[in-house]
Amino acid sequence: MSDFDLSARHLTTRQGIDTEELTGQTFPYQFDPSLVDDIDLEAATPGEDINWLEDIHLMEEDGIPAVFDRYTNAFLKIHFPVPEGREDEYARKVLVKHLQEGNSYGIWLKHKHAKFPQPELGSWLENSPTVGDNWKPPRLEGWEPPSGH
């Protein structure tokens, strides 16, 4: 992680399930640690602890440091050099920033697939819009329910 060269970073062209490929874009906080420095992890999570972030660690994907976003089931790569000894802290901050800004691809899908009314951004942001209040069960054209139902 010592030789950080931004120009060498680009979206891969292979099929994959990385956040960058699913969303078709990168996000500034993947490249700039100053954008996540002020994230308060305890304030961002329930209880008096870091709660679910206790299970979030800095990992690696395609040889690049990455954090796993369980709401999308995809890795979010971190392209800035992470200070030694603070790997998990930065992984957690980048992930929380990603969620609070509503960029998790799995959250995007809520607009179409959420079946129950719920806050779009879950527990990470106050007053996020409600999604899922207009869900209709999909109907197969020409299909009729069997008699008796």
Added chain:
Amino acid sequence: MVAVNETSRPVRYDVRGLAEPDAEAPKTARIDGDSAVIDAADLSPRLINLELRRLVYGEDIRNVTITNPGAKHSVAVGLLARCRITIDGSLGYFACTLGDGPEIHVTGRVGWSLGENMMSGVVVVDKNAGSLTGAALRGGDLVIRGHVGARTGIDQKGGTILVGGNTGSMTGFMMQRGRQIICGDAGPGLGDSMYDGSIYVAGKVASLGVDCVEEEMGPEDHELLDRKFRIYRMDKPDTFRKFVCGKQLYNYDTLEPSERKLVL
């Protein structure tokens, strides 16, 4: 689809299996500022949950107390926002499941599958919980000050389960991640077929399950234990033993799985 409940009132289900699909929040809660009280005595679980969501999502109320819960099943499920819920009494099965953010305090007892599939949040139960507590737990803290039943944390994928008393048999069965802290004794088959994660036991262990081994405690283990006991204001036992996966079942080999179990 129509079923009949115990009071002979027909209950309809929609294609999702959702009971009472046309039900609406009863709007019976007493609201006082940013707090509210729901009297659940005459409400079905569906109506209790609808009222909870109306208050938390719709009215932006972050402190809700439910009185007269009557050990009803599936109460306080699927809450996907930061809020504080107090259950003044006991709940039945699948209480406080599928949550992502709520902090729930149950002053009584709960049935089986407490906090199943919880993504994040805190659930504290003052008395005992049934079997399958924390089944498939994904994250968050699940604290039971009393005893719990069998297969606590089965298929646990994250989060922390803290038990003040004893646990039943097959605790941590197929555990994949996360932490369990048991202040009392653990029943037979502790950590059977666990894949990852850590189980800390202060009392006696009746027997270890397949591929569960003891490991030496490290500084990070003591830090975790000190922190959790401090946060939940519980008395920390003097000593703990740590149990983890022996990693002998990670891969199949030429032995049939059943034979391998016998060897191990």
